[in-house]
Amino acid sequence: MESATIIQVENLNKSFPNKGKPEPVLQHISFHIERGEIISILGQSGCGKTTLLNIIGGFEKPDQGRVLFDGKVVERPSRRCVMLFQHYGLLPWRSVLKNVELGLESLKLAPKERRDRAFDYLKLVGLHENADRFPNELSGGMQQRVAIARALALQPEVILMDEPFAALDTFNRYYLQDELLRLQAKEKTTIVLVTHDIDEAVYLSDRVFMMSANPGQIHRELKIQNSRPRDRGHSDFQYYRKIILEEFHFHHPTSPIDYHI
Structure with missing residues (x-):
């Protein structure tokens, strides 16, 4: 148990x-x-x-x-067990969706599966409509929601x-x-x-x-x-x-x- x-x-x-x-x-x-x-x-x-x-x-x-x-x-x-920092750690040259995908790239997922999972977690934090935007186009609060989506997409326990x-x-x-x-x-x-x-x-x-x-x-x-x-x-x-x-x-x-x- x-x-x-x-x-x-x-x-x-x-x-x-x-x-x-x-x-x-x-x-x-x-x-x-x-x-x-x-x-x-x-x-x-x-x-x-x-x-x-x-x-x-x-x-x-x-x-x-x-x-x-x-x-x-x-x-x-x-x-x-993943860490979420005060400074969002988003890569400025990657789109919002690609930033969420980042943590999934080391997993054995097909590209479509990886993209779909990242998109689902963006939807969960209410940012799926911003998937193609870049971090500098978002407010601080939105950037932190992207960082939260990236952490959750790994489906960590902690x-x-x-x-x-x-x-x-x-x-x-x-x-x-x-x-x-x-x-x-x-x-x-x-x-x-x-x-x-x-x-x-x-x-x-x-x-x-x-x-x-x-x-x-x-x-x-x-x-x-x-x-x-x-x-x-x-x-x-x-x-x-x-x-x-x-x-x-x-x-x-x-x-x-x-x-x-």
Whole structure:
């Protein structure tokens, strides 16, 4: 029987050299993620969120500890777990459709099958009518939807997202958050999202892992009990928001908080 846990992070430690000495970036990080969950990793800039995401994805190796994906140790990147970056990574000389096809080119698919699958995922994100356009002809929000379509076209079990909406204005960010929830409900993909936007974490997540810095540690896990869709103006939403704000003020009493509030 398939295990409910898809990712298991066990006692991760990671350092990077700084002036000839190892500087701890992550320390004693342990948690699990269940299939179909949306998890947010929330913390200030420099607390090691992106490094943690890179280790989960197999792009970085931990100094100690390990990550298990579906019970097997992660040693390298895999198509079952794909990364979606803040900077969309679209190739400017390729059309929207050809950008979505890019990830499929290493698969053993006939050209028509590859094109059809890419087109289907463009349709899923509402951009099929822009299939022949080029990235510079699209808005930032549309480019991010192309990047999401490209990730989904690989039909991964997990998508890792590194502040994917941070560069967008509020309206585009809200729109894409709703799009992400719609797509995730349809595809049943597990999502791990790095963010420093408290509202985004509360709006999207089943659980929020709050990280402190120097070295990066998870000092609290918060389960968001509200069903979706969530109302940003509702008292329940404000209740979770307040818990998170108090948590960070408490842990960083002298630091300016640079979160989107």
